[in-house]
Amino acid sequence: MKDFSSLKQALKLASIELETSPLAPNSKIPLLKGGNGYLDATSDKAILNKMFSNCPQANLCLRLDTSHLIMVDVDLHTEQANGFKTLTELNKKGMKLTDNTYIESTPHDGLHYYFKAEVPIHDISKAFSENSGVEIHTRFSSVYPSEIDGKQYEPLDGRTLADIKPAPKWLVDKLVGQKVNWTSEHAYTTRLRLKKYTGRLLDEMVQGTNTGDRNVWLTKMIGRLFVTGAEPETVYELACSINERFIDQPLETKEVTTIYNSILKREMKRFERNSIRNSKIAG
Structure with a gap:
């Protein structure tokens, strides 16, 4: 179960000017019917209180683009689509995701790495190959204390979203202009x-x-x-x-x-x- 509500976390993030909005419980789907999805995210505490008032168990969506954040999603879907194996291969090529930034473990045993970067707003669902198991998100993401199937997104090493570090140059270069044959x-x-x-x-x-x-x-x-x-x-x-x-x-x-x-x-x-x-x- 959640240690505390998504509203409490949303208000805390608003203090460092990060914009959030509610998601339906146990879901990544926007809670507000007839709303604008992640575009409704705000750092206005009065609006946040109203958004979460009717659903204290809501999950939490963090808007990335307005804060110039990116999230690298590393998953273990199958043995073939193994994001952790992809990270190992990238490390061998000198392309390392620095681990001193804010990182969350996900409900399905993956990792979310958060970085600061000025990049175009476009997600890359298969960032490094068809079965890389790595996605890059620049619009929004689910964050702690959200839950899926009773399991929570969890910050690692006691860090907070205030600890996000700049993205590695190789990662920015990939997002700014990826050449394809x-x-x-x-x-x-x-x-x-x-x-x-x-x-x-x-x-x-x-x-x-x-x-x-x-x-x-x-x-x-x-x-x-x-x-x-x-x-x-x-x-x-x-x-x-x-x-x-x-x-x-x-x-x-x-x-x-x-x-x-x-x-x-x-x-x-x-x-x-x-x-x-x-x-x-x-x-």
């Missing part, structure tokens, strides 16, 4: 393997859309993301990222949330119908 990437896609459903979805996603059909297009993208079997929280985070990066004039976050909630409700009904049908067949 597109010729090789294209050859890999077209000659070495058949493109699967998810590959086609990603290609269409990156192509984006213009202002005219953005609602319809994003609705279709979210629906297709659910078809992949991804967790609802994953679909929501991807939807927000797609909106910001691949639509000429992004929708307000509250519009994205409304579209997402509508499709989630539809998918839940479909799941219930299928479960009932399968039960009748089994019986």
